[in-house]
Amino acid sequence: MGNKRNLWAKIWPPAVTLAALLALWQAAVTWGGIDPWLLPAPVSIVQEAIAVWPRLMDHTGATVRLMLIGFAGGSAAGFGLAALLHLIPWLRNVAYPLLVLSQNVPIVAIAPILTMLLGWGLLPKAILVGMVCFFPITIAMLSGLENPDPQLRDYFRMIGTGKWQLFWRLELPHAIVHLFSGLKIAASYSVLSAVVAEWLGTNKGLGAFMLISSKGFQPDRVYAAVIIIVTLSLLLFGLVALAERLLIRWRPGSGELTK
Amino acid sequence: MHTGTADDRMALKAERIRKRFGNGDAAKEVLGGLSVSVGKGEFVSIVGPSGSGKTTLFKIIGGLEPPTEGEVWIGGKKTTGERGHISYVPQQSALLPWRTVAGNIELSLTISGLDRRTAKRETKEWLARIGLGEYADAYPHVLSGGMTQRVSFLRALLAPQPLMLLDEPFGALDALTRLQMQQWLTSIWEESRRSVLLVTHSIEEALYLSDRVIVLSASPAAVLEEFAVPFPRPRREALWTEPAFNAMKQRIYELLRQP
Structure with a gap:
């Protein structure tokens, strides 16, 4: 009960602010003399979205597929890579600088190269999304694997715990908390990079839809796509946060009695 | 090779343990060739000024650090540099x-x-x-x-594992809890009679719990003196007020105070 009231107290200020901003926006366009092709009003964006809803959902479906494949693949690769680099220290010294380097190549530059190599299908775009996603996961996981409480590490080594058991019992569980902060960043990146990938070469997906709409002077459709992209990003983030809460139940706080 | 029966009755023999960190002029000797033993079923405490290398000694006995010189024997077997021969209660x-x-x-x-x-x-x-x-x-x-x-x-x-190492297990507790824990520990220990090596800052704690107290000097640590603790078991709380107890406490205190 107290929790519900708390939640409500948290929700209403931003909700009211958002509603006020929307009303202001609508008023500015309706009475403020802003050209609708420059900035469409919220109401007309919604009207347009409803009008092209089936097409919009088609494109959304394509983007969701790309984003999920890239996110899942990138996360798996990031997870595996972190474990590998952690368990083989010399490999870490070799590969870590290359990893950082890989993140300094802008994705708009990688995309045409991938298209050149792998064509116009789903694969090069999924790889692009995966490349963007794996990095925060690898970095977060690695730092989690490297620094469990030294007291715990000493204790377990003292009683004779081997390298593998130390990894499974101490380092990996400890890294899970870090993994989730990496996953949250990757979740937001995955939507963004999926849209960019679609800009660069396809006629399916929200990215392509935005490009076509903006060239066709239909800004309300561009805005409708933006709203869906933001929603997708929030949804994926929320799913990761939910998974985190379900998986990490041991953490202190959240109404549980302490000490 | 011939191992004497005296060795077999020892839970721990750490012989002439020397530990130096660093090389050349920067080398610092932490343990100056000290020998410590624990008989089967004996409770032995080590007291010494802070920074006297007690934790280093534990790491050597537990096999986390190799000694520069000297040998560790646990249960009649040479275990220098081997882990997994002890059970451990960390700080x-x-x-x-x-x-x-x-x-x-x-x-x-x-x-x-x-x-x-x-x-x-x-x-x-x-x-x-x-x-x-x-x-x-x-x-x-x-x-x-x-x-x-x-x-x-x-x-x-x-x-x-027959040998238990206790590394200031009550150091982080408040005075009252610490007292209760000491009483609890003696009662449990008097039932089980395991071989114990305890490191502590508290002279009272060492006297109250142990059969023998080893006093270490400041760095590089060497054994200043060993005291057999004569008080009968089961030990009672009232021991704290006995003149003999306080006389011993005073002697150890004087010993530790020497520059």
Whole structure:
């Protein structure tokens, strides 16, 4: 009960602010003399979205597929890579600088190269999304694997715990908390990079839809796509946060009695 | 080779342990060739000024650090540089926060070589016996400092290794809890009579708990003197007020105060 009231107290200020901003926006366009092709009003964006809803959902479906494949693949690769680099220290010294380097190549530059190599299908775009996603996961996981409480590490080594058991019992569980902060960043990146990938070469997906709409002077459709992209990003983030809460139940706080 | 019967009766013999860190001019000798032994079923304490290398000594006995010179014998076998021959109670409890109280104990016991079923049964039985039965399935963060150290001690007590190392197990507790824990520890120990080596800052604690007290000098640590503690067991709280107890305490204090 107290929790519900708390939640409500948290929700209403931003909700009211958002509603006020929307009303202001609508008023500015309706009475403020802003050209609708420059900035469409919220109401007309919604009207347009409803009008092209089936097409919009088609494109959304394509983007969701790309984003999920890239996110899942990138996360798996990031997870595996972190474990590998952690368990083989010399490999870490070799590969870590290359990893950082890989993140300094802008994705708009990688995309045409991938298209050149792998064509116009789903694969090069999924790889692009995966490349963007794996990095925060690898970095977060690695730092989690490297620094469990030294007291715990000493204790377990003292009683004779081997390298593998130390990894499974101490380092990996400890890294899970870090993994989730990496996953949250990757979740937001995955939507963004999926849209960019679609800009660069396809006629399916929200990215392509935005490009076509903006060239066709239909800004309300561009805005409708933006709203869906933001929603997708929030949804994926929320799913990761939910998974985190379900998986990490041991953490202190959240109404549980302490000490 | 011939090993004498005297060796077989020793739970621990650390002989002429010397430890230097660094090389050349920057080298610092922490342990100056000291010998420490614990008989089977004997409770031995080490007291010494802070920075006298007590933790380093433990790391050498536990096999985490190799000694520069000297040998470690546990249970009549040479174990210098080998891990897994001791059970250990660290300064901070070192419980995995993502495992339940029972889960933590069971994990350590299986690492120490017990089979899973025995570990489970013993854990359940003993948690109930020390009055923490209802916390078996709770996570460590709900325990108080004293309860946490009880769990940590129980975990070491149930391990099959005959020698227990206690590294200032009550150092982080408040004075009252510390007193209760000392009484609790003697009562449990007097039943089980394991071989124990305890490191502590507190002279009273050493005298109250031990059969023998070893006083170390400041760095590089050497044995200043050893005291057999003559008070009969079971030890009672009233011991603290006895003149003989305080006379010994005073002597050790004088010894430690020497520059």
